[in-house]
Every structure is written in C-alpha cells, then in structure tokens.
Amino acid sequence: MRLVDKVAIVTGGGSGIGRAAAIRFAKEGAKVTIADIDSTGGEETLGLIRESGGKAIFVQTDVRDSYQIKKLIDNTTSTYEGLHILVNNAxxxxxxxxxxxxxxxxxxxxxxxxxxxxxxxxxxxxxxLIKSGGGAIINTSSLLGLKGKSYQAAYNASKAGVVLLTQNAALEYGKNNIRVNAIAPGVIDTKIIESWRQNERKWPIISRANALRRIGTPDEVANAILFLASDEASFITGATLSVDGGGLTF
Ligand SMILES: NC(=O)c1ccc[n+]([C@@H]2O[C@H](COP(=O)([O-])OP(=O)(O)OC[C@H]3O[C@@H](n4cnc5c(N)ncnc54)[C@H](O)[C@@H]3O)[C@@H](O)[C@H]2O)c1
Known part of the structure; x- marks a missing residue:
C-alpha cells in the first residue's frame, strides 16, 4: 500500500474523477476527507469507502468559499493526524x-x-502540510488548460490558470518538501461531459479525438493522481501530466 498513514483531502470527491481518487487513496491506506458541495454524492463516496474497510469522512464544502475551505482543513486535521495530500479537483x-x-x-x-x-x-x-513535514498537492487542470477550444472561454482560462498556479506553488514551497503537480485529463466518462454526450452530431467526433480513439475512465485518471501523490513521484514537481489518450498530440 502506497499511502499508509497519509491524510488526504479530495475536493469534488462526490462524483467522477474525485470519487475514483478518494476510493483509490483509501485502498492504498490513506485516511481521506471527501469534500463536495453535493452532500448526496459525498455521502455515497463515503459509503463506498467504508464498505470496503477504508477510513474516510465527508465534509460538505463549497470550494469557492474561504471560510468553508478553512473549516474543511480544520475538520481534517482535528479528525486525523496532520495533512499530507490535497487534491484540488472540484x-x-x-x-x-x-x-x-x-x-x-x-x-x-x-x-x-x-x-x-x-x-x-x-x-x-x-x-x-508544512507542519506535517511536507506533502503533495495535485490540481486538476484539463486538456483544455493546454489547448484552446472554441466556445470554452472561461473553462479554457480557468484550467490554463491552474497550470501556472501549480508551477508557482511548486516553486514557492519546494523548499518545504511540498510537491505540487497538475493533471490534464482529456475526455473522461463523468457527469461533466453529459451535455457533449447528448450531442448526436458531435459526440462521435469528440469521443474519438485522441490517439487511442476512446474516452477515458475516472479510474485511469485516479491512477495518475495516486502516482503524483505517492513517493514514487518524489522528484516530480511543477509538472502537468496529460491523461488524455494522446488528445494533446492529436
Ligand atoms: N470529465 C472530463 O472529461 C474532464 C476533463 C478534463 C478535466 N476535468 C476536470 O476534472 C474535475 C472533476 O470533474 P469530473 O469529470 O469528475 O466531473 P463530475 O461532475 O463528475 O465531478 C465534479 C464534482 O465537483 C463538485 N463540485 C462542483 N462545484 C463545486 C463547488 N463549488 N464546491 C465543491 N464541489 C463542487 C460536483 O458536485 C461534483 O461532485 C473537474 O475539475 C473537471 O473540470 C474533467
């Protein structure tokens, strides 16, 4: 097990990629705080982790609100010992x-x-993280943080911002033994792509627009998040790892 005794927070843990990462972390021995604005989804993830013998709590959180983020972190550090991993994924x-x-x-x-x-x-x-002796932050960017797409102005800008915020934090806190990386998923089978899936004309194109000619699964992204969170990535920081079936090169 790769995350024994580690304490991790996963935002957006009530669905899709965040749920897959939270479940994977718990299987690897981490104590997980699931954070999500959606309490139904968050409680479902909590149930799935506890059913398989993992340790987790759910803290309903709106990630836009600094008061709620502080409460999320306080709840986590007072329930468990310290904090080692944060996945900013919502x-x-x-x-x-x-x-x-x-x-x-x-x-x-x-x-x-x-x-x-x-x-x-x-x-x-x-x-x-500094109090805990260091740790890892993984931010969810997107293929659309690395490549422009028509009609996606705010999404493009937000996800591109995540890439450089990742590099900034990696530079500022490397000396504190904190690694900060991002993942850039391509099209992954979650709720967020539901409207694309409904588009009968575009979906056959969108769903095959990468080298592997298929969409990805949340578990395939969770594998990359786990790698970046683990000691196996001990010399990787400031990086953005594409998990897109070759979508960026397509
Ligand atoms: N699925 C894809 O194709 C894809 C591709 C690239 C990047 N991403 C990114 O992956 C991340 C996870 O998305 P997903 O694909 O799992 O979608 P999803 O819709 O299944 O999950 C997103 C989760 O974020 C939560 N959320 C939304 N607003 C929130 C808020 N204000 N506070 C707290 N939680 C909030 C939702 O309730 C939901 O549980 C997102 O950042 C998304 O932009 C997804």
Whole structure:
C-alpha cells in the first residue's frame, strides 16, 4: 500500500474523477476527507469507502468559499493526524457559447469554482502540510488548460490558470518538501461531459479525438493522481501530466 498513514483531502470527491481518487487513496491506506458541495454524492463516496474497510469522512464544502475551505482543513486535521495530500479537483464546465455571448456571471462562476478554489486550497493547506513535514498537492487542470477550444472561454482560462498556479506553488514551497503537480485529463466518462454526450452530431467526433480513439475512465485518471501523490513521484514537481489518450498530440 502506497499511502499508509497519509491524510488526504479530495475536493469534488462526490462524483467522477474525485470519487475514483478518494476510493483509490483509501485502498492504498490513506485516511481521506471527501469534500463536495453535493452532500448526496459525498455521502455515497463515503459509503463506498467504508464498505470496503477504508477510513474516510465527508465534509460538505463549497470550494469557492474561504471560510468553508478553512473549516474543511480544520475538520481534517482535528479528525486525523496532520495533512499530507490535497487534491484540488472540484470543477464545472459551461455551455458552449461564443465569448461575446458568455454571461459575465457564468465567467465568474467558472473562474471561482475551477481556479480561485485551487488558490484557496493551496493558501490554507500549505501551512498544515508544512507542519506535517511536507506533502503533495495535485490540481486538476484539463486538456483544455493546454489547448484552446472554441466556445470554452472561461473553462479554457480557468484550467490554463491552474497550470501556472501549480508551477508557482511548486516553486514557492519546494523548499518545504511540498510537491505540487497538475493533471490534464482529456475526455473522461463523468457527469461533466453529459451535455457533449447528448450531442448526436458531435459526440462521435469528440469521443474519438485522441490517439487511442476512446474516452477515458475516472479510474485511469485516479491512477495518475495516486502516482503524483505517492513517493514514487518524489522528484516530480511543477509538472502537468496529460491523461488524455494522446488528445494533446492529436
Ligand atoms: N470529465 C472530463 O472529461 C474532464 C476533463 C478534463 C478535466 N476535468 C476536470 O476534472 C474535475 C472533476 O470533474 P469530473 O469529470 O469528475 O466531473 P463530475 O461532475 O463528475 O465531478 C465534479 C464534482 O465537483 C463538485 N463540485 C462542483 N462545484 C463545486 C463547488 N463549488 N464546491 C465543491 N464541489 C463542487 C460536483 O458536485 C461534483 O461532485 C473537474 O475539475 C473537471 O473540470 C474533467
């Protein structure tokens, strides 16, 4: 087991990639805090982990809110010993519209949930990671943080921001033995891609737009998150790992 005695927080742990990562971490011996705005999803993940003998708690959290992020971290460190791993993963998409038609409120919501949340996670977790002697932060960016796509202005900008926030934190806290990396998933089979899946004309193209000609699974992304969280990645920091079936090169 690769995460024995480690304490980890996974945001967006109530669904998709975050759920798969939380379950994987628990199987590897970590004590996991599942954070999500959706209590039904969060409790479901909690049940799945406990059923298979893992240790976890759920803390309902809106990752846009600094007070709730502080409470999430306090709840975790008071329940378990310290904090070693933070996965800043919660995120949303937005409807496919030209930038000139994107409502300002939608821009703000996407930037707050996908990017400001990563800043808040780093801001409040780093002091606890330092107290624990160091650790790892993994931020979920996207293929669309590395490559532009029409009608995705806010999502593109938020996920590109995550890539450089990752490099920034890696530089600032490397001396504290904290590694900070990002993952950049391609099209993965979760709720967030539901509207693309409904598009009968575009889905056959979108779902095969990579070298492997298929979409990925949440477990395939969780494997990459686990690797970056584990000691096997001890000399990797500031990196963005594509988990996209070759989507970036396509
Ligand atoms: N699925 C893909 O194709 C894909 C590709 C690239 C990147 N991503 C990124 O992966 C991450 C996980 O998404 P997913 O694919 O598992 O989708 P998902 O919709 O299954 O999971 C996202 C989770 O984030 C939670 N969430 C949303 N807003 C929140 C908030 N304000 N506070 C706390 N939690 C909140 C949701 O409740 C949900 O449980 C996101 O950052 C997404 O942008 C997904």
């Amino acid at each position: 995120g949303i998409g937005h409807s496919e519209v030209k930038s000139i038609d994107l409502p300002e409120e939608d821009w703000d919501r996407v930037i707050d949930i996908n990017l400001k949340s990563v800043f808040l996670g780093i801001k409040y977790a780093v002091p606890e």
